[in-house]
Amino acid sequence: xxxxxxxxPILETERTILRAHALDDFGAYAQMWADxxxxxxxxxxxxxxxxxxxxxxxxxxxxxxxxxxYWAIEDKVTGRFIGEAGxxxxxxxxxxxxxxxPEAGWALSSEAHxxxxxxEVVACMVAWADETLGTGRTxxxxxxxxxxxxxxxxxxxYAEVLRTTYHGEPTILFERLPQAK
Numbered sequence: 304x305x306x307x308x309x310x311x312p313i314l315e316t317e318r319t320i321l322r323a324h325a326l327d328d329f330g331a332y333a334q335m336w337a338d339x340x341x342x343x344x345x346x347x348x349x350x351x352x353x354x355x356x357x358x359x360x361x362x363x364x365x366x367x368x369x370x371x372x373y374w375a376i377e378d379k380v381t382g383r384f385i386g387e388a389g390x391x392x393x394x395x396x397x398x399x400x401x402x403x404x405p406e407a408g409w410a411l412s413s414e415a416h417x418x419x420x421x422x423e424v425v426a427c428m429v430a431w432a433d434e435t436l437g438t439g440r441t442x443x444x445x446x447x448x449x450x451x452x453x454x455x456x457x458x459x460x461y462a463e464v465l466r467t468t469y470h471g472e473p474t475i476l477f478e479r480l481p482q483a484k
Contacts, residue, residue: 309366311374311389314431316423321374321388324362328375331384332359335412344449345410347472365391371405371436376424378415386411388424390432390441397444397469399476405436407443407479409455421451425459433481440481444474 311323324332333355335341342349350358365372373389388409395401407429409421432441443461445452453475461477468474 309370310363311366311372312431314374314427315379316427318379318420319385319424320377320379321424321427322377323366324359324373324375324387328384329356329359331412332375332387335384335386335410338413340413340416341410344446344452346470362387365389371432373408374428376411376415376420384412385415385420386424388421388428390428390436395444395469397474397476398467399465401442401444401476404439405432405441407432407441407456407459407461409452416451421455422458425455429459429479429482437481440478442476442478444469444476447473447475 311321314321333352336350336355336358337352339349362373369392371390373387373391375384376386376388377383378385386409390405390407392402392404392406407425409425411421429441443456445456447466456477459479460482461479464476464478466473466475
């Protein structure tokens with residue numbers, strides 16, 4: 304039996320470095336997920352340090368098991384962790400099912416909001432997906448009240464497919480087909 308260990312490739316944008324999460328990121332990571340502004344449209348509640356730790360651990364597992372996952376977002380100037388973005392398959396209990404389809408997501412610390420960083424990062428990661436994941440589509444789900452993320456998704460080429468619910472809350476399902484080169 305051959306075991307392949309995969310990790311996040313390093314990608315760069317004008318202002319950020321997308322890289323694998325590192326243990327040193329955890330303090331800033333837990334602080335980000337304890338911020339009500341960050342969590343407002345992502346589950347609606349802040350996460351405890353323990354919940355953040357469990358979420359943090361899954362990042363390495365996604366890359367090694369399915370070949371894609373989330374990147375830590377590092378500010379190029381300061382070297383600080385300012386968020387995360389990438390693709391996952393969370394086996395969500397949602398209709399229609401998203402299983403087997405890379406689902407895009409992104410979250411930035413409050414200090415990074417409103418600066419265009421999310422758009423820059425999402426453009427980079429979908430370009431990586433177009434090149435690396437092949438001809439399949441990617442999806443994302445966004446709270447209908449999350450205007451900044453709706454704008455980021457639209458700029459990245461995601462189009463609304465339908466409105467549904469997830470955990471009893473309204474959400475919009477978007478899809479993006481790979482862009483021709």
